[in-house]
Amino acid sequence: MPAWLPPLLSLAASIVFAAVLVVETLNFRHTAARAGDDAAMLEHAFDLCKCAAGLLGACAVASIVFLARRLKRRLATVAAENEQMRQLEQFRRDFVADVTHEIRTPLTGIMGAVEMLKDHPERLSAQEREALMDVVVSQSGRLNRLALDILSLSRLDARRDSGKLDFAPDDLKVAVENVHAAFVPAAKLKQIELKLPHADSVTVPCDISLIEQAIANLVENAIRYSDSPTVELSLASLPAKAIIAVTDHGHGIAKKHQKRIFERFYRVDKSRAQSGTGLGLAIVKHIAHLHGGEAAIADTPGGGATFTLTLPR
Secondary structure, eight states: OTTHHHHHHHHHHHHHHHHHHHHHHHHHHHHHHHTTOOOHHHHHHEEEEEEEEHHHHHHHHHHHHHHHHHHHHHHHHHHHHHHHHHHHHHHHHHHHHHHHHHHHHHHHHHHHHOOOOOOOOOOOOHHHHHHHHHHHHHHHHHHHHHHHHHHHHHHHHHHHHHHHTOOOEEEEEHHHHHHHHHHHHHHHHHOOOOEEEOOOOOOEEEOHHHHHHHHHHHHHHHHHSOSSSSSEEEEEESEEEEEEEEEEEEOOOHHHHHHTSSSTTOOSGGGGGOOOOOOOOHHHHHHHHHHOOEEEEETTSSEEEEEEEEEOO
């Protein structure tokens, strides 16, 4: 309903009622005049006019108050929308700046290595050329991973905004087992035991490929950064939700970092920026939210960190 319609209807009703009172006054005046009772006629007419004036005034005040409140709410809504737009614009600027910074670092390494190979090939030994080629390969791989992670976030945002969440029931046990099998070799290379206790099948509505991606990001982070001798991947089934957990017993993550750990490009250890894109946990959070769930971190009793992915059943 338009904001102007209720007060307009109220004012129209008041005018109609006032008109009825005027007609009634005229009728009474005519009747009183025929009876010769001028005093009674004037008194009753004055009373009716006072009622009409009071009603019109009350309706006018009510209409003004109503419109003022609607205007105040509208102004508050506009202010909130402007603030949201400002925050979105600031987020866009920060994101562009972060992406530019992340891209510049590997590009600088690639360009430096290529220039050395191109401009001074005669000064380089075979070992030095091999080392420079390794830089090109590793930094190119990092650029590729960064591009893929940014694309993943963009697709998740687009899918969330579209509202087309056509999830089908799927078994989380299969996703957990697939990720475990995929990362056992990488864990062994770092002398880490990747454990997977027995878990029952848990069916939830989901995009199973996205869930596997989220679990893989959590397991990869635990293997790469935790310095833990063991990493445990588990699946728990509760009446209303399923919980996938990745637990390590390493050095843990300080509380001051836990609040921001799922932000884009946030890194606990800046010295390890070369080994990741800084988007893995942000992708986990987006996948969780897309499914109506949540991603969280907690301290592991005895030391370490536990990352959980909770999904509604």
